[in-house]
Amino acid sequence: xxxxxxKILNEAEVLPGNILxxxxxxNHQLDTMLLVEIGKAFANYFKQHNINKIVTxxxxxIAAAVTTGIExxxxxxxxxxxxxxxxxxxxxxxxAHSYTKQVTNEVIVKKQFILPTDQILIIDDFLAxxxxxxxxxxxxxxxxxxIVGIGIVIEKAFQDGGKKLRAAGYDLLSLARIKTISSPNQxxxxx
Amino acid sequence: xxxxxxKILNEAEVLPGNILxxxxxxNHQLDTMLLVEIGKAFANYFKQHNINKIVTxxxxxIAAAVTTGIExxxxxxxxxxxxxxxxxxxxxxxxAHSYTKQVTNEVIVKKQFILPTDQILIIDDFLAxxxxxxxxxxxxxxxxxxIVGIGIVIEKAFQDGGKKLRAAGYDLLSLARIKTISSPNQxxxxx
Numbered sequence: 001x002x003x004x005x006x007k008i009l010n011e012a013e014v015l016p017g018n019i020l021x022x023x024x025x026x027n028h029q030l031d032t033m034l035l036v037e038i039g040k041a042f043a044n045y046f047k048q049h050n051i052n053k054i055v056t057x058x059x060x061x062i063a064a065a066v067t068t069g070i071e072x073x074x075x076x077x078x079x080x081x082x083x084x085x086x087x088x089x090x091x092x093x094x095x096a097h098s099y100t101k102q103v104t105n106e107v108i109v110k111k112q113f114i115l116p117t118d119q120i121l122i123i124d125d126f127l128a129x130x131x132x133x134x135x136x137x138x139x140x141x142x143x144x145x146x147i148v149g150i151g152i153v154i155e156k157a158f159q160d161g162g163k164k165l166r167a168a169g170y171d172l173l174s175l176a177r178i179k180t181i182s183s184p185n186q187x188x189x190x191x
Numbered sequence: 192x193x194x195x196x197x198k199i200l201n202e203a204e205v206l207p208g209n210i211l212x213x214x215x216x217x218n219h220q221l222d223t224m225l226l227v228e229i230g231k232a233f234a235n236y237f238k239q240h241n242i243n244k245i246v247t248x249x250x251x252x253i254a255a256a257v258t259t260g261i262e263x264x265x266x267x268x269x270x271x272x273x274x275x276x277x278x279x280x281x282x283x284x285x286x287a288h289s290y291t292k293q294v295t296n297e298v299i300v301k302k303q304f305i306l307p308t309d310q311i312l313i314i315d316d317f318l319a320x321x322x323x324x325x326x327x328x329x330x331x332x333x334x335x336x337x338i339v340g341i342g343i344v345i346e347k348a349f350q351d352g353g354k355k356l357r358a359a360g361y362d363l364l365s366l367a368r369i370k371t372i373s374s375p376n377q378x379x380x381x382x
Binding site for chain 2: 023024025028029030031032033035036058059062063065066067069070073074075076077078080109110112113
């Protein structure tokens with residue numbers, strides 16, 4: 001997605017530890033006009049499936065999930081992150097380790113919001129090691145619902161998440177796939 | 192807003208401690224079509240001001256802020272909640288106590304995303320004691336930016352937040368103002 005790649009080149013910051021900061025349009029400030037285009041791109045790619053629900057994870061996934069949900073006219077469920085799992089029989093949960101923050105969160109969704117009949121599109125802002133996205137796939141599998149695809153705004157293709165999800169057979173669309181990043185602010189895309 | 196009030200009457204749950212759960216359309220699952228209408232209602236009410244930015248707070252405020260931002264064609268900045276403030280000179284911060292969760296969070300926004308020239312609309316999902324919304328007003332004041340108004344999806348008018356914000360002179364629009372709630376599931380609106 002050219003508009004997104006240009007935005008990344010213009011505004012993303014490369015920080016030590018392979019961190020790519022996109023706070024000015026995706027992770028803290030949200031470029032709503034860009035997010036509408038992101039929603040259209042996901043909706044257009046996945047529209048042939050009978051998607052009836054989008055699942056994402058708080059907080060940065062919500063905006064792209066909402067604009068995609070508006071395009072597809074379906075609701076969004078956002079999973080919550082918690083430090084520890086206080087076991088409840090009414091939630092699905094899976095652990096997700098954050099390599100950036102060096103913490104493991106429990107990712108949870110109330111059981112009533114994912115049904116075995118659901119045809120689900122997963123949307124998230126970033127894909128690096130894939131921990132958060134994998135946790136969402138586990139939760140949806142616990143519910144016996146079907147995952148029709150995964151839409152990612154920015155994939156760090158030099159990390160393993162995309163490889164793992166594609167190997168598991170998921171139809172994964174990343175709108176920007178980054179091949180390498182290096183200081184100062186050198187960003188190279190795949191293709 | 193009639194559509195919202197009907198949704199509250201149909202789907203909200205009243206829990207002990209004056210808690211109103213709207214997980215099925217606003218706080219966990221998001222009704223994207225309702226959120227588009229919510230965005231239009233806020234945009235319509237505040238459109239005469241030259242708003243150039245919306246400020247909200249993660250996670251549940253993001254969806255309504257994004258649909259309002261799409262209508263007004265302006266970006267959204269979402270404040271982050273942190274357990275404790277690890278002091279950084281590059282952020283504005285203010286504490287906000289959650290009476291529901293009995294924790295005090297630091298609400299933070301990076302300084303670069305609020306400028307003295309900004310004309311800001313604050314959007315949030317809930318207004319009860321007003322702690323989160325007041326924290327956002329403090330952050331924006333620290334930045335010397337102007338707050339043109341505050342849009343709230345659901346105001347618990349039997350708690351003090353709305354009174355405090357109106358007394359402070361803010362133009363506050365709540366799309367549903369709840370006068371009383373009581374078990375089992377009795378919800379009465381203002382007007």
